[in-house]
Amino acid sequence: MRGISVIAKRVEDWRRRVFPERQLFLRSEGRVRFITITSYVQMGLASAGVALAIWGLTTSYVFLTRDSVLASKERALNALSADYDALNRDYTRLERDVEQRALKLQERQQFLESLIDANEPARRNHNRTVQAEAATENETVTATDRTSAPEMTTGSAETDQARPISYLNSATSHSMTVEPGHTDRREAIVALLRETDQRQRHVASLLHDSVSGELKRIDEAITATRLDTATLFDKWSGAAQAVGGPYMxxxxxxxxxxxxxxxxxxxxxxxxxxxxxxxxxxQSFPVTEPAADYYISSRFGRRRDPMRRTWTNHPGLDMAGWPGTAILAAAPGRVVHAGWYGPYGNMVELDHDNGFRTRYGHMKRVRVKVGDSVADGQRVGDMGRTGRTTGTHLHFEVWYDGQVRDPLPFLRAAEDVREIQRRYQSADG
Known part of the structure; x- marks a missing residue:
């Protein structure tokens, strides 16, 4: 208690010393008045002044530092906005990348589907042919074998072109949806696109093998003529006006x-x-026998001239027969010459397009005129002995790309070529 009283006394002494009681004298109209200001009032005013000063300093500090704080916040907001814009650009770019890949895959899908559609008639015709051949062979088997024949026939009808169809259909129906809760939706979509790409490649590989096999079979069918599909394609007259076919x-x-x-x-x-x-x-290959009844009296190539008895080159195939024997067009075409032609006598020349032409010489009678369109096997004249000849026969020539060719390999390739022709005619139908 003694310590507290000492402190109180010191505070009281400090108050009286710092804030002594003061009086203000006011004089007005000859009268004098005074106002007494106690130490407590002075302390209150001093406290108020100090509080006001502190408030002023605080507000001044806040005002002075506000710009820097706002600037700092603005920089932070700008940085966040830039990050957002960058992320948005990245997302847009990735979204566009996925969309472009999906569009390219869709174009591939349309190409494969149209190619399969274009091959479907030929495939069905081939299947029917294989089934018919299998049924014919089954006529010679035992009764026990006949029981299992339908299963064998079904299996043999499967071709390289049939397999891609069901596989591509499964690829087409494959769902491209992604679960909403997936951690990386774009990654999942890209994975599905890659899967579709692999499916399409597999189908394309099967179709490529099938088409390559067809080209190989065509090459084998015409190999005796010393022509191949690559050479024929260079002279394809339909290349400029061809329409239809698979989507490209x-x-x-x-x-x-x-x-x-x-x-x-x-x-x-x-x-x-x-x-x-x-x-x-x-379809332009001259494989139809140009005479209804004949025997070969002279082949293509080097021979002794029947009149001069000297060695010479014979540019065609002589087919001897009875006078008036029907002379037939070896392929569909257009008549470009019909009438007398020097040593050929009465001669018909047909243009079959795609670089092929045929000549029929020494005829007794010409039954067509220039400009006529003739069908395969149509009668164009009668066998005779006009022109430079020693007897009744047909002088038959085959020309390709401006060069004369041996007709015999074309006639010998007739069976294989006609099989291919029937398949393509069925596909066109």
Whole structure:
């Protein structure tokens, strides 16, 4: 208690010393008044002044530092906005990348589907042919074998062209949806696009093998004529006006995931075009026997001239027969000459398009005129002995790309060529 009283006394002494009681004297109209200001009032006013000063300093500090705080916040907001814009650009770019890949895959899908549709008639016709052949063979088997024959026939009808169809259908129906809760939706979509790409490549590979096999079979069928599909394609007269066929994207088949992943589809399209061209060109092949009844009296190539008895080159095939024997067009075409032609006598020349022409000489009678269109096997004249000849026969020539060819290999290839012709005619129908 003694310590407290000492402190109180010191505070009281400090108050009286710092804030002594003061009086203000006021004089007005000869009268004097005074106002007494106690120490407590002075302390109150001093406290108020100190509080006001502190408030002023605080507000001044806040005002002075506000710009820097606002500037700092603005910089932070700008940084966040820039990050958002960058993320938005990245997302847009990735979204566009996924969309472009999906569009390219869709164009590939349309190409494969149209190619399969274009091959479907030929595939069905081939299946019917195989089934008919299998049924004919089954006529010779035992009763026990006949029981299992339907299963064997069904299996043998499957071709390289049939397998891609069901596989591509499964690829087409494959769901491209992604679960909403997936951690990386874009990654999941890209994975599905890659899966679709692999499916399409597999189908394209099967179709490529099938088309390449067809080209190989055509080459084998005409190998004796010393021609091949590559040579025929160069002279394909239908290349400029051909319409229809599989869908071909305007920009071709650009890469989607790998730099070379479009080459397979481009090769498939090129081979398909070659195969279709070869099928059309084979319609111009002179494989129909040009005489209804004949025997070969002189072959193509080096021989002794029947009149001068000297060695010479014979540019055709002589087919001897009875006078008036029907002379037939070896392929559909257009008559470009009909009448007398020097040593050929009465001669008909047909243009079959795609670089092929045929000549029929020494005829007794010409039954067509220039400009006529003739069908395969149509009668164009009668066998005779006009012109430079020693007897009744047909002088038959085959020309391709301006050069005369041996007709016999064309006639010998007739069976294989006609089989291919029937398949393509069925596909066109």
């Amino acid at each position: 994207p305007e920009a071709g088949f650009p890469a989607i995931f790998d730099m070379e992943d479009g080459s397979l589809f481009q090769d498939l399209f090129d081979n398909w075009q070659r195969r279709e061209a070869a099928g059309e060109i084979l």
